[in-house]
Amino acid sequence: MLVNRKLILAHFWLAFVVFGLALCLGAWQMFVRSPLYTWISNPEWYYRSLTAHGTVMGYVFPTLVAMGFGYAITESALQQRLVGVRWAWAGFWLIVIGAIMAMVPVALGRASVLYTFYPPLIGNAFYYIGVVLVVVGSWIWVALMSINLRVWRRAHPGEPVPLAMFANVAGSYLWAWTAVGAALELLLQIIPVALGLKTTIDAGLARVFFSWTLHAIVYFWLIPTYIAYYTIVPRAIGGRLYSDTMARLSFILFLVVAMPIGIHHTFADPQVGAGFKFIHSTFTALVALPTLLTVFTICASVEIAARLRGGRGALGWIRALPWQNPIMLAVAFSFVMLGFGGAGGLINMSYQLDTTIHNTQWITGHFHLIFGGAIVIMYFAIAYDLWPHLTGRALPNLALARTQLWLWFIGMIVTTFPWHWVGILGMPRRMAYYDYSNPAIAPEALYVSLSAFGALILLISGLLFLFILARAHAQPATEAGEYRFSMPVHPVRSVPLALNSFGIWVALMIGLTVTNYGYPILMLAARQDTSVPAVYVGAQ
Amino acid sequence: MSARELFTFRNTYFSIGVGVAAGVFALAAITGFVLLPRLQPELKYADLWDAFCSAAGLPRRSVSSGEIPKSPHRLSEAVLTPTTLARPTQESIGRGATLAQRCAICHGPTGISRADSPNLAGQYASVIYKELLDFRSGARTNAVMSPFAANLSDQDIKDLAAYYAYLPRLPAYHPQEQLPRPRVVIYGAPMRGIAPCGSCHGSLDNKAGSPWLEGQSEAYLKAQLQAFAAGQRTNDISQQMRNVARALTSQEIDQAAAYYASQPPDIIKTTD
Amino acid sequence: MTAEDAHDDATIVRTERRWATISVVIIVVLILLAAFAGIHQATMPQGRVETIDPTRLHLSGEFVESNLGTANEADGTVTVRAIGQQYSFTPACILVPVDTPIKLRATSADVVHGILIQGTNVNTMLVPGYVSEQFMRFEKTGDHLMPCQEFCSFGHEGMWGKVRVIDKAEFASRAKNGGRLSCVGE
Numbered sequence: 001m002l003v004n005r006k007l008i009l010a011h012f013w014l015a016f017v018v019f020g021l022a023l024c025l026g027a028w029q030m031f032v033r034s035p036l037y038t039w040i041s042n043p044e045w046y047y048r049s050l051t052a053h054g055t056v057m058g059y060v061f062p063t064l065v066a067m068g069f070g071y072a073i074t075e076s077a078l079q080q081r082l083v084g085v086r087w088a089w090a091g092f093w094l095i096v097i098g099a100i101m102a103m104v105p106v107a108l109g110r111a112s113v114l115y116t117f118y119p120p121l122i123g124n125a126f127y128y129i130g131v132v133l134v135v136v137g138s139w140i141w142v143a144l145m146s147i148n149l150r151v152w153r154r155a156h157p158g159e160p161v162p163l164a165m166f167a168n169v170a171g172s173y174l175w176a177w178t179a180v181g182a183a184l185e186l187l188l189q190i191i192p193v194a195l196g197l198k199t200t201i202d203a204g205l206a207r208v209f210f211s212w213t214l215h216a217i218v219y220f221w222l223i224p225t226y227i228a229y230y231t232i233v234p235r236a237i238g239g240r241l242y243s244d245t246m247a248r249l250s251f252i253l254f255l256v257v258a259m260p261i262g263i264h265h266t267f268a269d270p271q272v273g274a275g276f277k278f279i280h281s282t283f284t285a286l287v288a289l290p291t292l293l294t295v296f297t298i299c300a301s302v303e304i305a306a307r308l309r310g311g312r313g314a315l316g317w318i319r320a321l322p323w324q325n326p327i328m329l330a331v332a333f334s335f336v337m338l339g340f341g342g343a344g345g346l347i348n349m350s351y352q353l354d355t356t357i358h359n360t361q362w363i364t365g366h367f368h369l370i371f372g373g374a375i376v377i378m379y380f381a382i383a384y385d386l387w388p389h390l391t392g393r394a395l396p397n398l399a400l401a402r403t404q405l406w407l408w409f410i411g412m413i414v415t416t417f418p419w420h421w422v423g424i425l426g427m428p429r430r431m432a433y434y435d436y437s438n439p440a441i442a443p444e445a446l447y448v449s450l451s452a453f454g455a456l457i458l459l460i461s462g463l464l465f466l467f468i469l470a471r472a473h474a475q476p477a478t479e480a481g482e483y484r485f486s487m488p489v490h491p492v493r494s495v496p497l498a499l500n501s502f503g504i505w506v507a508l509m510i511g512l513t514v515t516n517y518g519y520p521i522l523m524l525a526a527r528q529d530t531s532v533p534a535v536y537v538g539a540q
Numbered sequence: 541m542s543a544r545e546l547f548t549f550r551n552t553y554f555s556i557g558v559g560v561a562a563g564v565f566a567l568a569a570i571t572g573f574v575l576l577p578r579l580q581p582e583l584k585y586a587d588l589w590d591a592f593c594s595a596a597g598l599p600r601r602s603v604s605s606g607e608i609p610k611s612p613h614r615l616s617e618a619v620l621t622p623t624t625l626a627r628p629t630q631e632s633i634g635r636g637a638t639l640a641q642r643c644a645i646c647h648g649p650t651g652i653s654r655a656d657s658p659n660l661a662g663q664y665a666s667v668i669y670k671e672l673l674d675f676r677s678g679a680r681t682n683a684v685m686s687p688f689a690a691n692l693s694d695q696d697i698k699d700l701a702a703y704y705a706y707l708p709r710l711p712a713y714h715p716q717e718q719l720p721r722p723r724v725v726i727y728g729a730p731m732r733g734i735a736p737c738g739s740c741h742g743s744l745d746n747k748a749g750s751p752w753l754e755g756q757s758e759a760y761l762k763a764q765l766q767a768f769a770a771g772q773r774t775n776d777i778s779q780q781m782r783n784v785a786r787a788l789t790s791q792e793i794d795q796a797a798a799y800y801a802s803q804p805p806d807i808i809k810t811t812d
Numbered sequence: 813m814t815a816e817d818a819h820d821d822a823t824i825v826r827t828e829r830r831w832a833t834i835s836v837v838i839i840v841v842l843i844l845l846a847a848f849a850g851i852h853q854a855t856m857p858q859g860r861v862e863t864i865d866p867t868r869l870h871l872s873g874e875f876v877e878s879n880l881g882t883a884n885e886a887d888g889t890v891t892v893r894a895i896g897q898q899y900s901f902t903p904a905c906i907l908v909p910v911d912t913p914i915k916l917r918a919t920s921a922d923v924v925h926g927i928l929i930q931g932t933n934v935n936t937m938l939v940p941g942y943v944s945e946q947f948m949r950f951e952k953t954g955d956h957l958m959p960c961q962e963f964c965s966f967g968h969e970g971m972w973g974k975v976r977v978i979d980k981a982e983f984a985s986r987a988k989n990g991g992r993l994s995c996v997g998e
Binding site (some may be wrong): 043044047112114116118120121202203204207242243245246266267268269270271272273274277278281282285286288289292293296297300346350351352355356358359360425426428429430431432433434440441489490527529530531532533535537538 | 857943
């Protein structure tokens with residue numbers, strides 16, 4: 001039962017429109033820094049575009065998708081009207097205002113500091129305040145998810161929380177806690193300096209705070225994708241979910257270990273002790289566990305669908321899958337990209353291998369493959385799956401949707417594989433141009449051009465996606481029926497209390513944050529002599 | 541649902557969850573804090589406690605060991621931050637105006653030189669401040685300028701900096717037709733370690749202590765670039781300008797000097 | 813055939829348990845690999861956290877201009893001291909001997925920079941306020957590019973240094989005159 005369709009559509013549409021804009025910037029960046037274009041005459045434009053691209057793609061777009069999807073899940077999985085609709089709209093408008101407030105100084109070139117902030121570089125205060133508003137808007141959503149679950153629990157005492165909602169709330173708690181790192185950095189460190197109340201800042205401490213957010217944010221982006229794997233894919237392709245318990249365990253594991261591992265982003269930093277780096281490296285390995293479990297469960301679920309359709313043989317069943325179905329296509333592409341991206345991630349998390357590729361183009365290749373590839377392609381699938389229920393109109397043309405997904409997959413591979421390779425060659429990140437005529441880096445030119453070509457394919461695919469969604473609104477009205485999630489092979493009758501609630505897991509998440517981050521943060525925060533003068537970019 | 545049911549070691553999920561988390565932490569901590577530091581011969585820890593604190597990341601003030609060679613030249617002792625002299629008082633500007641009368645012979649009564657001395661009107665305060673400190677200390681020398689700077693007090697230097705920064709930016713006396721921007725000014729030369737000039741010198745961004753250059757005398761700019769390149773001028777802190785000037789070709793030096801001399805001062809970003 | 817028939821509860825639990833075990837084994841192997849590499853190859857991140865005032869590097873201490881570059885140590889190793897600043901490294905060209913244990917000590921004078929020596933595993937952040945330290949050793953003579961790998965404002969794309977690895981004998985003969993060595997201006 002989807003009652004507040006307007007609210008959900010507003011979130012999705014805003015998400016995809018800003019995604020489209022940021023995608024244009026990304027494609028432009030890939031082009032201007034490639035050998036296909038002469039060097040850009042003002043490098044600041046490049047960094048300005050990069051700041052906008054990163055801020056929108058990292059903070060605004062996935063947050064809106066998670067929120068819109070979360071509201072849809074609340075109403076359809078819990079079968080109850082969303083409680084707190086006004087607050088939900090308030091959260092939405094806070095994000096709109098925050099995004100505009102952040103993007104105006106960026107557009108004016110007053111905050112070209114990149115979305116990772118990295119003080120002591122300091123941009124215009126409104127940029128940071130805008131980002132804070134976006135986060136505050138999303139925290140309203142977190143509160144609403146928790147409240148709606150509580151309301152449902154009161155009406156259904158002891159019943160198992162539907163998997164989609166369980167995962168959704170886990171994701172919202174994960175986000176609430178993981179955003180605290182960047183929020184502390186912004187509120188305690190950066191904004192006072194940006195407002196001119198202070199002129200010095202501890203750059204090392206800021207990087208530790210940011211790592212608290214920067215890694216787990218990826219899992220926040222990932223949760224809607226995983227929800228789709230577990231609760232949309234099996235139903236959409238006519239199968240069953242292999243196991244509800246395994247799914248719950250995966251989301252619980254994400255909640256517990258996604259966050260206290262962020263220091264692996266600072267392996268090469270001088271302000272964190274080697275012991276804590278090792279601890280974070282170890283816990284980072286644990287976060288592979290829920291993904292491995294997910295891969296298994298989803299493959300098993302997909303196999304069930306294939307066998308129900310008459311598929312046979314050890315691998316022959318793969319041919320029996322409904323490949324005409326965009327959701328099937330999307331999940332297959334997503335898994336391939338998750339596989340490659342995950343393998344790359346294993347390299348980043350071990351600090352021996354990390355030194356080879358730290359802060360090279362490998363890293364950008366890696367997170368584009370994971371986020372832009374494996375995760376975003378499932379955002380597309382979610383939209384395709386939900387759209388008929390939100391608009392009351394069928395999608396215009398499934399072939400077009402399949403083309404779009406194919407293009408995104410091909411585009412992402414063509415973009416990111418060469419990107420990884422030039423990273424291994426040692427190409428540094430975030431430069432407005434490179435002198436490819438120099439023999440030392442000339443071998444990179446071909447691969448960078450390939451990447452730029454891939455970006456063009458991605459741009460076409462992204463615009464096609466927006467076109468399909470927009471066209472759907474003009475289709476004749478049909479009754480899409482009730483929005484459902486996949487059923488497990490065996491209906492869930494009861495779930496142990498521990499797997500039906502979050503108490504233990506949130507406590508563990510916070511506890512591990514204290515053990516893994518407490519000392520590194522406190523020892524730097526306690527010192528007076530580590531603050532350095534702020535450097536205001538693009539002096540106004 | 542009650543917390544008492546959940547948070548008890550009778551609950552398998554609780555005991556496994558806490559047990560695994562604590563176990564992994566303990567193992568990782570023993571390996572990271574005790575085992576691995578002992579295996580790094582280069583680090584020479586004093587004792588186990590030192591190794592443990594180091595692995596935890598206890599910050600310690602860096603102390604330099606070993607002999608430090610003396611520099612053959614006197615180097616700049618100025619300490620600059622991006623907010624150095626950011627907000628001068630009216631009194632300071634006024635005192636600076638009085639002091640500046642003796643500078644007018646070379647630098648012009650409005651801060652615009654008729655000779656090949658630098659124009660100072662509207663220059664960043666931190667630049668005037670730093671160069672005067674360096675002339676006074678001998679880190680930068682000039683037959684005419686050094687005696688003038690020798691007797692300035694710290695306050696005099698700040699006042700002069702505030703005054704010149706306060707003056708309006710005027711076009712120079714040697715305007716030429718505006719030349720097109722040479723490659724080296726726009727792009728620098730990445731592989732030679734040269735960033736675009738404007739990323740420090742004001743048109744893109746300002747690095748503390750770097751002057752804006754538009755409308756300065758061509759001869760002056762060229763002489764300074766050559767002096768930096770040859771190591772005759774060494775008051776740029778930690779070689780920040782020598783690194784660039786050394787990598788420039790003499791043709792690029794000519795082009796950059798001619799270009800900046802021909803520019804009006806209207807694209808400069810102000811600090812703060 | 814229905815899904816329920818093919819997969820009774822017990823089968824599901826058994827299969828899952830097997831897969832979970834495999835996953836845990838994979839992860840334990842990964843952690844052990846990291847620990848092994850740390851122990852066996854002594855590839856650990858920097859051992860100490862040291863702080864320093866980035867605005868006064870040029871006044872006193874080990875990062876004064878005359879001490880930047882490569883120094884011979886009594887024990888046959890060399891120490892390279894360098895700083896990163898907007899938008900260059902000093903020394904802009906680092907000179908080191910081949911087959912010699914090298915300690916690199918570096919810091920930033922202003923914003924966050926990074927040192928990446930291409931074709932090697934030398935890769936560290938320079939965070940103002942802290943000293944970075946890395947150990948390295950070059951097996952072959954030759955030149956390496958050394959770009960700054962972290963965004964350090966609008967001139968970042970122009971911040972490329974160099975490392976030149978030379979023959980031990982040649983290095984020794986150049987070191988005779990004392991002072992700190994670099995390949996700046998060559």
